[in-house]
Amino acid sequence: MALGNAKTLTKLIVVTLGMFGFGFALVPFYYKICEVTGINSGAEQSLAKNTQVDESRLVTLEFDANTNEALPWRFKPMQRSLKVHPGQLVQVEYEVSNISDHPIVGQAVPSYGPARAAGFFKKIECFCFTPQTLAAGESRRMPVMFVLDPDMDRDVHTVTLSYTFFDLEAKKQASDGRKTVPNG
Amino acid sequence: MSDAAHAHDDHGHGHPTGIMRWLTTTNHKDIGSLYLWFALIMLFAAGSMALLIRAELFQPGLQLTNPDFFNQLTTMHGLIMIFGVIMPAFSGFANWQVPLMLGAPDMAFPRMNNWAFWLLPMAGLMLMASFFLPGGAVAGGWTMYPPLFIQGGISYDLTILAVHIMGLSSIMGSINIITTILNMRAPGITLMKMPLFVWTWLITAYLLIATMPVLAGAVTMLLTDRNFGTHFFNAAGGGDPVMFQHIFWFFAHPEVYILILPAFGIVSQIIPTFARKPLFGYASMVYATASIAILSFIVWAHHMFTVGMPAAAQLFFMFSTMLIAVPTGVKVFNWVATMWKGSMTFETPMLFAIAFVCLFTIGGFSGLVLAIAPVDIQLHDTYYVVAHFHYVLVSGALFAIFAGIYYWLPKWTGHMYSETLGKWHFWLSVIGMNIVFFPMHFLGLAGMPRRIPDYALQFTEFNQIATVGAFIFGFSQLLFLAVILKTIKGGVKATDRVWEGAEGLEWTLPSPAPYHTFETAPVVK
Known part of the structure; x- marks a missing residue:
């Protein structure tokens, strides 16, 4: 009987240890189930998906960056051009550095080419919405998030987005009546 | 090894006495009693927390506790009642009764049995001590959900350790029982x-x-x-x-079936005894129990x-949950059929067993309501859920424990308990219990959330009724303690069979059951 008990004990301990391992095995199992069934996949959740993408055409985007000559900043896009479907959510980045030895507040003004594309260029997030303060020697990467409206004329194949940074302090002194530069 | 065997054979000679007797005991009856006493002490500890919770909820606003302490009370009440009261009490019954019912001299691994028990008071102490640590005891709910449980202070680590220890204890106990x-x-x-037990x-x-x-x-x-920088649950x-x-x-x-299956077993022993009929549908009872156990693994997400x-997942978990009502219904009908045309008498164990069948069924039905996914979304985390699980755990598991204690106490102590006091205890408990928990159904349906120290004015009356019931129910348990102490000290001598209709090996032994029993195995026809 004692021998039988020892045998049963061994079996039950193996089961116990196996189930302890099973608890941890549930972790990869859980993620696999979520992946296979397509649930709980964070950013790609089906509810948040954009269904308005016009996949029948591609538009070339070109990015351009300038600074006003009075502003001692270096300013450039991180990518020169991009091909996107209208309706697609796009994020691009620009880099700006203050090469002077004092802090400066600047603000960027966008312009579009051709001009008739401007109304279809829907920016969701842009560094041009607010004034940017850069400390002496500071450099910063800034995002622009936008959607090209699928209603944009079909004969527009290339859109250029061009930003120009202005020194906000200088501007303010020059024309005291205006509070902000136009944006958007 | 030979020393242990020697101590076993010659009891009364060279036995440790006093505290060492209990610390070193490997006797299944001693360990069974230790489990039951531990459960009783913890019942009063966690019950006091419940009374403090009910006292705070007697009226809206904050009277006795601050919200954080209130959350500590609900969390610890749940943890202790589950791991410190119901589970140890059932282990106590198993230690006493399994060897007696099977004609075995003791449990298979007596030393492991001793260790399994003595881990429990350590874990209990750690839980209780956490009230005095900086930040107080855990307040994240007994379900230990992150992110709260990965954000709390030192007492959270202590509680996790206590859960480890209690788990180890019940795994060792289970291996022994199997x-x-x-x-x-x-x-x-x-x-x-x-x-069936x-x-x-x-x-x-x-x-x-x-x-x-x-x-x-x-x-x-x-x-x-x-503590170690992993990110299993940290978003x-x-x-x-x-x-x-x-x-x-x-x-x-x-786990919730772990808390109720032994109760089914106890009730299945008691009802045939007092109905003076064999259990109706023995084989179907066994298969129903096994089906409940198997189904319990595929229903978890209904919580x-x-x-x-x-x-699709909601539908699966909803229907699989409802399926459990089938074997459970088989059991309830079998108990009723056992009583049908029986020569019934209504001693205290039988009263508790009948109350179990009626009130557990109410809890089962509210469980079915909660199993319906669209309804559950409305009732989730309301007092309806609180009413549901207290009907299955108080009038279910706890009443079965009371029934079992009254049923086997004469065999264990050799004395009959006071039937008058027992009946008082029963009626006060069953009435008090319903006054506490029945109004909670209405509170839940009206939308009162659980685990809150304060509530909207319109919930006041039902909360006051519940609090009055809680104090009746709580204080009537002192009567239970009195009955037990009185029975241990003395009383009418119990016969070997104790109950006229009792069947089984344990009733062939003298009352009280001798320290060592069935050293030569009995022969069962």
Whole structure:
């Protein structure tokens, strides 16, 4: 009987240890189930998906960056051009550095080419919405998030987005009546 | 080894006395009593917390506690009642009764049995001590959900450790019980001749060794998330808090059957005795118990319908949950059929058993209501849920424990308990219990959330009724303590059979049962 008990004990301990391992095995199992069934996949959740993408055409985007000559900043896009479907959510980045030895507040003004594309260029997030303060020697990467409206004329194949940074302090002194530069 | 064997053979000579007798005992009856006393002490500890909770909820606003302490009370009440009262009490019954019912001399591993018990008071002490640590005891709910449980202070680590220890204790206890049942039955007791209490405990013990290690894994992950920089559940590090709920309820749904199956077993012993008829549908009872145990592994997500699940998953968990009502219904009908045309008498154990059948069924039905996913989304985390699980755990598990104590106490002590006091205890408990928990159904349907120290004015009356009931129910348990102490001290001498209709090996022994029994196995026809 004692021998039988020892045998049963061994079996039950193996089961116990196996189930302890099973608890941890549930972790990869859980993620696999979520992946296979397509649930709980964070950013790609089906509810948040954009269904308005016009996949029948591609538009070339070109990015351009300038600074006003009075502003001692270096300013450039991180990518020169991009091909996107209208309706697609796009994020691009620009880099700006203050090469002077004092802090400066600047603000960027966008312009579009051709001009008739401007109304279809829907920016969701842009560094041009607010004034940017850069400390002496500071450099910063800034995002622009936008959607090209699928209603944009079909004969527009290339859109250029061009930003120009202005020194906000200088501007303010020059024309005291205006509070902000136009944006958007 | 030879010393242990020697001490066993010559009891009364060279036995440690006083505290050392209890610390070193390997006797299944001693250990059974220790489990039951531990459960009783913890019942009063966690019950006092419940009374403090009810006192705070007597009126809206904050009177006695601050919200944080209130949350500590609800959390600790739940943890202690589950791991410190119901589970140890059932282990106590198993230790006393399984060897007696099977004609075995003791449990299979007496030393492991001693260790399994003595781990429990350590874990209990750690839990109680956490009230005095900086920040107080854990306040994140007994379900230990992250992110709260990976954010709290030192007492959270202590509680996780206590859960590890309690889990280890019940795994050792279960291994012992399974081995005893499989290997140490007297000749002639086949599996399908075992008393139903032994059957339910065999299945419970299997559930325990299958799920306790999963809980141990889950709380280990909590511990490493807290202290060792892992990110199982920490969303900031790419983990998923909902995954904890899945792993936790994979353990905790079988756990609720761990808390009720031995109760089914006790009631299945008592009803035939006082109906003076054999149990109706013995084989179907065994198969129903096994089906409940198997189904319990595929229903867990009904605890978390609101986390955001695909409709297909909700439907699966909803229907599989409802399926459990079938074997449970088989059991209820079998108990009723056992009583049908029986020569019934209504001693205290029978009264508690009948109350169990009626009130547990109410709890079962409110469980069915909650199983309906669209309804559950409305009732999730309301007092309806509180009413539901107290009907199955208080008038279910706890009443079965009371019934079992009254039923076997004469065999254990050799004295009859006072039937008058027992009946007082029964009526006060059953009335008090219904006054506490029945109004909670209405509160839940009206939308009162659980785990809150303050509530909107319109809930006041039902809360006041519940609090009055709680104090009746709580203080009538002092009567229970009095009955037990009185019976241990003396009383009418119990006969060997104790109850006219009692069947089974334990009733062939003298009352009180001698310290060593069945040293030569009885022969069962």
